[in-house]
Amino acid sequence: MHTPAPHTLAESAPDSRGFLSRLYRLNLSLATDLYQLTMAQAYWHAGRTNQEAVFVLYFRKNPFNGGYSVAAGLTWALDFLEHFHFQEDDLAYLATLKGNDDRPLFRPDFLEYLGSMRFSCDVDAVPEGTTVFPLEPLLRVQGPIIQAQILETPLLNLFNFQTLVATKAARVVSATRGEPVLEFGLRRAQGMDGALSASWAAYVGGCHATSNVLAGRLLGIPVRGTHAHSWVMSFSSELEAFEAYADALPNNAVFLVDTYHTLQGVRHAVAVGRKLREKGWRLAGIRLDSGDLAYLSQEARKILDAAGFHDTAIVASNDLDEHIIESLKDQGAAINVWGVGTKLVTAYDQPALGGVYKLAMIRDAGGPWRHVIKLSEQSLKISTPGIQQIRRFDNGNECVGDLIFDTELGVKSPPVIVDPTDPTRRKIMSPNFKAQDLLIPVFRQGHRVYTPPALPAIRDYAAAQLKRFHAGIKRFVYPHQYPVGLEESLHELKTRLILEARGLTNPQ
Numbered sequence: 001m002h003t004p005a006p007h008t009l010a011e012s013a014p015d016s017r018g019f020l021s022r023l024y025r026l027n028l029s030l031a032t033d034l035y036q037l038t039m040a041q042a043y044w045h046a047g048r049t050n051q052e053a054v055f056v057l058y059f060r061k062n063p064f065n066g067g068y069s070v071a072a073g074l075t076w077a078l079d080f081l082e083h084f085h086f087q088e089d090d091l092a093y094l095a096t097l098k099g100n101d102d103r104p105l106f107r108p109d110f111l112e113y114l115g116s117m118r119f120s121c122d123v124d125a126v127p128e129g130t131t132v133f134p135l136e137p138l139l140r141v142q143g144p145i146i147q148a149q150i151l152e153t154p155l156l157n158l159f160n161f162q163t164l165v166a167t168k169a170a171r172v173v174s175a176t177r178g179e180p181v182l183e184f185g186l187r188r189a190q191g192m193d194g195a196l197s198a199s200w201a202a203y204v205g206g207c208h209a210t211s212n213v214l215a216g217r218l219l220g221i222p223v224r225g226t227h228a229h230s231w232v233m234s235f236s237s238e239l240e241a242f243e244a245y246a247d248a249l250p251n252n253a254v255f256l257v258d259t260y261h262t263l264q265g266v267r268h269a270v271a272v273g274r275k276l277r278e279k280g281w282r283l284a285g286i287r288l289d290s291g292d293l294a295y296l297s298q299e300a301r302k303i304l305d306a307a308g309f310h311d312t313a314i315v316a317s318n319d320l321d322e323h324i325i326e327s328l329k330d331q332g333a334a335i336n337v338w339g340v341g342t343k344l345v346t347a348y349d350q351p352a353l354g355g356v357y358k359l360a361m362i363r364d365a366g367g368p369w370r371h372v373i374k375l376s377e378q379s380l381k382i383s384t385p386g387i388q389q390i391r392r393f394d395n396g397n398e399c400v401g402d403l404i405f406d407t408e409l410g411v412k413s414p415p416v417i418v419d420p421t422d423p424t425r426r427k428i429m430s431p432n433f434k435a436q437d438l439l440i441p442v443f444r445q446g447h448r449v450y451t452p453p454a455l456p457a458i459r460d461y462a463a464a465q466l467k468r469f470h471a472g473i474k475r476f477v478y479p480h481q482y483p484v485g486l487e488e489s490l491h492e493l494k495t496r497l498i499l500e501a502r503g504l505t506n507p508q
């Protein structure tokens with residue numbers, strides 16, 4: 001019998017291509033909202049297929065009342081875009097959809113157009129793992145308006161959730177103060193897809209491993225796990241259960257000790273640990289999953305140390321998040337490894353990031369660009385026009401401000417950051433600061449020009465990025481607001497467009 005060799009996506013696709021297509025094994029171009037396709041037909045019907053547009057993807061507020069976010073989802077988005085096209089069976093399904101009069105919603109000649117359409121946009125994005133802030137474009141799409149419009153929903157789906165979970169993971173990892181975090185969320189995740197996406201994003205955010213074996217196989221993430229209470233309960237005694245587990249897996253001897261009486265469970269683990277040591281193995285750890293984790297971990301440490309098991313880790317789980325972990329650390333908990341599940345993979349206290357995808361520029365084929373703007377009664381929801389780019393300034397020790405500018409307008413000298421929520425707040429950037437533009441080309445005319453790093457390198461990059469920012473923005477409570485704003489010329493243009501749209505300017 002032939003057994004196929006095990007592989008991961010990273011091994012079979014070293015340039016990270018094929019993540020989504022290998023996971024689903026079908027075309028995902030219909031993973032969009034219906035109104036994207038009805039608008040596409042309306043653009044087509046109006047003869048606007050050659051019209052070019054610029055859309056920007058961004059979010060308006062940091063999640064978890066925090067001071068920063070970690071961009072994630074780009075690797076998956078690249079795969080989606082590279083395979084973006086409509087197949088015959090997609091078009092056959094669309095042909096079955098009916099309008100309010102029970103007649104076909106989509107015209108046959110429009111569906112024929114969709115079938116012949118091939119992705120041809122330019123796309124720029126911040127590298128995955130970049131520390132980002134509200135209103136900054138994480139991704140910019142420039143190309144035929146029909147294509148760019150249809151992409152709104154899938155791109156938001158990929159970036160919103162993964163950025164949310166990566167940010168949550170970074171916060172949890174920060175709370176442990178250097179101790180490893182294991183992502184244990186598969187059983188509570190929002191479906192299989194949510195579990196895989198969350199495992200990826202949690203690793204980007206700094207987790208050390210996952211319990212999700214499929215994520216391990218497909219994405220190359222290290223996997224970790226021990227045993228459940230049911231294992232102990234299936235034996236006549238806890239000691240017998242530990243002995244049987246150690247006999248079966250002496251190289252994975254981590255015992256869950258709170259099935260009956262936690263500290264007695266620690267003593268049983270020590271007894272089995274002595275037998276393991278006599279055979280050349282070691283008691284790798286114990287796991288606490290209930291009770292007063294601070295007290296129990298301290299008492300467990302005493303028992304382990306008294307028996308000579310100084311290197312045995314104490315793993316904790318039980319609905320942990322960054323706030324509980326921070327409290328446990330402040331109480332002196334003797335915990336070495338943290339298993340975080342539900343509140344990580346579901347981003348428990350904030351169900352969605354709230355990212356948006358807005359039209360910022362438009363032009364006819366070969367014509368000049370026209371800035372466009374969306375108004376709102378809420379100033380935060382007024383969109384920003386322009387072919388936007390982010391310029392990050394660094395004083396040599398840390399990042400000191402981000403400037404959102406329009407590549408068509410350029411940047412005045414000296415650069416001035418204007419707070420979009422309070423234009424009287426401004427920050428002048430010194431000419432001595434280093435500057436880096438964050439969005440990089442990933443597609444040009446529909447062809448991929450960027451290969452993302454392997455997942456471990458993305459994770460390292462995310463951690464290195466966060467180190468470049470003042471500790472104040474990483475506080476969990478009332479974090480410092482990092483300076484982010486519009487370049488002065490862009491602010492002036494946006495103000496003028498708002499006034500014109502509201503009829504508040506004098507006619508010429």
